[in-house]
Amino acid sequence: MPSSTLALKIIPVLRSFSFIVLLLAPLLALAQQRPVKPNPGDQLAKPATVAPAPALSLEEAIRLGLENNYGIRIAQRDERIATNNVTRGNAGQLPTVNGNFTRNYTINNVRQESSARPDPSIATGARSNQLNTNVALTWTVFDGLGMFIAYDRLRTLELQQQQITRNTVEQTVANITDAYFAVVRESGRIRAFEEALKIGQARIDLTQARVNVGVAAKVELLTAQVDFNADRAALIQQQEALATAKVNLNNLLARKPETDLAPADSIVVNRDLRKDAVVTGIVQRNPQLQVARLGVDVANYDRRLVTASRFPQVGLTSGYGLNRNVNGAAFFGSALVTNTGRTQGFNYGVVATVPIFDGFNRRRLEQNARINIEQSQLQLEQTQLDLNSQAEQAYLQYQNRLQTLDLEEANIQLARQNVAITLERYRLGLLTPLALREAQRNQIDAENRLLDARFNAKQAETTLRQLSGELVQQAPQAK
Template sequence: MNIRLNCYMLGILLMMGGLPAVAQNTDTLRLSEAIQMGLEENYSVQIAANNKNIADNNYTLGNAGFLPTLDAVASKDYNIQDSEQIFASGDEQNVSGARSNSLSASALLEWTVFDGTRMFISYDKLAELQQASAIEAQINMENTVADISAAYYTVILEQARVNVLQNSVDLSRERLRLARTKYEVGNTSKLEYLAAQVDYNADTSALIQQKEQLYNTKVDLNTFLVREPDTDFAVPNQIDANMDLSIGELREKALSSNPNLLLARRNQHISYLEVRELEAERWPQILVNLGYSYNSSVAEAGFVLGRRANGVNYGVAARLNIFNGFNKNRQIQNARILTENQDLQLKELTQELKAQLEKTYINYTNSTILLELESENLEIARENARIALERYRLGNSNALELREAQINAVQAESRLIDAIYSTKIAEIDLLRLSGQMVSSR
């Protein structure tokens, strides 16, 4: 069952004989349009998407250490020297400014074929990091949708309050007109006329302040949508609230779909894989290598005036750390402690989620009860205000009676607006806690 609240104060319109509400001349912004705009333009959403792309790029066999490395090196060297050589035969060779140059090039392929299964563990960890990044992006999206939705309904709330106060000003203006007419014909005192003027001014002042509050909430929503702060827009005249949320279904969804809980579980498994990575480093590494080299040199002095060599080299190597100051044991112990911390954080988050869900649902339930109660109160206040206005017109009541009926009607409408708004905000929080904020849109 859905409850729809009309933001215009229909009861006041009736008692005023059909006075118009505040006109809307700008285009109406729908919630779906605001959410789409926010998800496309919001900076935090874009940053989260970029972080997810980084995690996607990191999830490769090469980054995990499965693939070989291939390096190529080439160099060309030149040398100018003065040389003086005396041979065993007694001959001498003196060369001034002797030039020489050498060219070398090599390529080396190195491949780790065994590292204690560390590469397999690293690949699994990269997969977990990729999934964790996707969940973080989901958390950001859900929070953005929740923030936009709350800001959107706050605009509707403040607009509804503007309409209530506008109608209250219209009623005060009508009362002021009647009081002035009665005063001019001598049917009432100047005191009553001045009291009507004071009440009209007070209502006008409240309306001005409320319009300022409405403007500020529109600025807040524009900020979420990455628009110019002064961009004007209209909103629908009602808030639709779902009255059928079930605590049992919400509990089940929260434990299985809450993105913060899902992220904590991923981080828990990542910590476990990091321990296994460190333990794998205790095993020896076995590497195979294959290389090719080419060298040539030319000289103007010396025994060898020219030389060239090229060939292939290959081999197998094993590497094992014997002792590193017990640092490996320390690292593994710390990693296990961090894993234990992740377990504790997961339990703590689960407990906090359950508590927050229960408190939010109680708020939601109470808001629905208040909504029904305030709806009934509003009907009574409407009828009382209509009767009070007619009695004042006929001279059968005084200004205090009309003012009290007016205030009661305004307060009843305001409480009803607040109740439907509180119900909707609680609904948004429940959907966010149960991981349904995006899927429900």
């Protein structure tokens, strides 16, 4: 074949190849660009879309709660009242001394008639006055030992109120801990949505480039923008959830609801809790169980007080008194005179009261006291059973949530890797937008499940520590 003829056939082929190269050149250049890879970093790091706020650690939050929480402050004042009631005088062991003072004035019109005198004796506006003052002492020296029983009962009530305060403190600390880590969790969710927006923006950029070279329809770009806006809306809702969590924490700390904060601590779960240690802690330190035990002691003291009332009561009385009467309407014969009388002196004596019959009321009270003892014992057993059941359930949750946490920590790595690969394949045109969106949703779900797993595991740990009495070793002093 002549060379001229061959050249005429090759030229159209070269022109077609050049056109194809020119058409694919932007796409090939896009494929050579540096890939956009997800970089979530620390899941519990500070979100970029949240305004800076003063840092607050969990220790500081608990300190503020112990100082300011209204429930704790009310319980502390109840404890102070119980402490003030523990006195010998309140138990009836000390004498009582009372002073009395009376001063009376009278103005009388007097008319006296006598058969020995023909004319009546009349006094108009006669003034009289009376003065009476005394100091009286009473002291019960024997009442069937009831006064000593009453004192021991007051001390037991004080111990019971101390345990009630401790229980209030531990419950408040548990609530503060949960509320604090709820803020940490909601912050982490914002981080997840921020990462989703980065991926969504990368998807929009890649889709726009593919539309520009004519290998993708504009509908794909519109779909990417719609999905991006949906993620932005979810981020706005999550910011509201974070603000609500902060308000709840501030409420427990007795601070203004609008007080902003940034959690300084992340969720770290203690994996070393043992079931036998929790059960031992319940028996030895749990305040609810201690309150129930002391309730049985109070019921026994009540029964002993009823028994003591059956014995005679012996008391001493003593006093010093002054009585003066000035009578301005006294007649001596027919003459009106003023009569003055004065009495003063010391008195003392012994008073004994012997109960003989009171309509069987003491027997009724004693029967009720015995029933109250039985009731208190039943409440103690019920409390013990409830706490053991709570411990069994809480420890089971603790173990399961630790396993779930391990699974989600491994799963989040797979989800992040899957998004990175999917985004790269989408950049090369090997996957559809639907597959990228599905991988993106899977990562968001995995991020949220990991946050929930951390929070739930920490919550189970807090519950176990509260049940075992280890959450607060010593209740704060009343203020």
